Amino acid sequence: MTLPAHTPIAHRYCIGLMSGTSLDGVDGVLVDFAEGTQVLQHASCGFDAALRSELLALNRTGGHDELHRAALAANALARSYAGVVRELLQASGLPPGQIAAIGAHGQTVRHRPHMFDGTGYTLQLNSPALLAELCGITVVADLRSRDVAAGGQGAPLVPAFHQGVFGHPGKTVLVLNLGGIANLSVLDADGATVLGFDCGPGNALMDGWCQRHTGQPYDDGGRWAATGSVLPPLLDRLLAEPFLGEPPPKSTGRDLFHADWLASHLAAAAPGASPADVQATLTEFTARACADAVQRFGRGGGELLVCGGGAFNTQLMQRIAALLPGVAVDTTAARGLPPQQVEAAAFAWLARQALLGLPGNLPAVTGAHGPRILGAIYPA
Template sequence: MAGQVFTALGLMSGTSMDGIDAALIRTDGHGLVEPLGFLFAPYRRAFRDRLRAVLGGVGDVAGVEQELTDLHADAVASALRVHDLTPDQVDLIGFHGHTILHAPDRRHTWQIGDGARLAASTGIDVVFDFRTADVKAGGQGAPLVPLYHQALVGDLERPVAILNIGGVANVTWLGPGELDVLAFDTGPGNALVDDLILSRTGEPYDDGGRIAATGKVDMDLLVRLLDHGYFQAPPPKSLDRDAWNRTALTNLDTADAAATLTAFTAESIVRALDHLPTPPRRWLVCGGGRRNETLMWMLAERLGVPVSPVDGLGWNGDALEAEAFAYLAVRSRLGLPLSLPGTTGVPEPMTGGRFSPVG
């Protein structure tokens, strides 16, 4: 398959639990990347509640996994219809599934999603279960997007940081050399604020950071939140979305709690500088967090260098993670590494993923 160019569809159900990102690319699994299109399929509130109920690996995991897989099959059908494609025109699906438990210290990670069921439903070969091999080999299993970031960055001036703010935030630092790659989860992204806003208002997130913008940061609580061993620990390191105790927030009104959690995300990203080989010349931001104007303002003020959405480079900041799993699916089929010692702490470059062919 060397030298072959694949048309691949990546599917990502993120930690924010808002829905499915479906991104189509052409790639050779190396430096050739051509984004072809993107579609977002939102989850209904009732399914989000069922998905939230199995976090940690409890409850009706099998039932939710089947429903999640079928929703992904629907997203594939929608993507094919929008892009006027038939299943035989797509070589491969990269199916991330949804993480319900991530404990790399115990060499365990769990992404639900039935690859065989998805392949049978869509008529397209599927690569899934991307993180398990890395974790079993002693890696963190996350983040897995950095090699895709490296393919995209090309000739941009380095060092540069690609910051993904999803439910959890992670950074990819790219230096001048091909192997000058360092990546790790910086701390909370949108998940804490999203959960707060959902529980207090019924809305799924703080649109544009407007609620946080009207609040006051509780500095004492912010200091306590930042007094967590994770921030001092050297990379590689990764997080579960529910790593923080949120009980202290009950004493704050919604605006102040949102402001404090937004500042927590920003400050934890700033603290990532302590672990980077050299400070980035610029930060390029993808994921839903780039739309939070309050968060972006906090980051620009604290980092002191340009902080801007990746969309200014012509990239789709909503699609990058889904595109990455399409890219990684191709690399998996080619037997190429999905992770490196500098990205997940795995002892050596590691491929991964399981393959479910049609039939």
């Protein structure tokens, strides 16, 4: 991703903010684009229980007074974002005026591309105007909807960034992001061809089940899952989900993989099952869905780099590696970018692309009609 020596370094410093479908909070990075992509600082904050509960509720349809609640949740999210930005600036010593832009992803509450009217929509709660006011920095937000308007899925958007950071000419590299939803990037050996798509659930189902039965927001290291046994009838039903068999381009979210979806399969295949056995089965389901995507679309890549919160789930990582003999599985830290920083850094890059007037999507990944400049810009 290093720029040619003659290229001026415009918009050198950018901040990326990511809050994903795992609903665990906000990750933020301050990136220096002077020579490649160097993360100078990383900061994060968890959502308080009330905001997390409200964001989760807004993922489901039919709630009371949704527009009002969504607007207030967006304001609360912007304040959380602003707190992370302040931490990044304090740690770096850079003033707001040195930051070209903040790329703020927002919180996805609905993702329905192509549906209903042929165009569909993707909706990320955010209050970028408030964020710009709070931080005194230009904000680039609403980064998915232009791709959807152009006939695309609006996701995943990170494969272009993955190519710049992790691509290796002469070698096919695979990047698996294990957020709330899992997505796979296939970076071809030719150095130019990129495939990317959502391949199934990441942490969303596992985290939800863990929260419900243990009170903990996630299964630390997958240790709880390791105490259970996989339930074959339930696993078979989960793996029969039609989305898994669809070809890319494709994307998904909590609109599909949610608690009611799981409950219907549990009632049919494993009523009265031990919670630990269900957790073990959900972990295996996530691992199988990811491994199957690699086997079907990985183009013989022998290296799989994993990022996102799921990279810290030892049980999940071990199962993915066991299902992919011959593929070297490691986290992105092995290539210089810690797993929890990758997505936030991608949105810093997307913000910079918008300021430079350059496309941020890959039509071959999202299915859009062509390259598009992504995001709405809220000047400081």
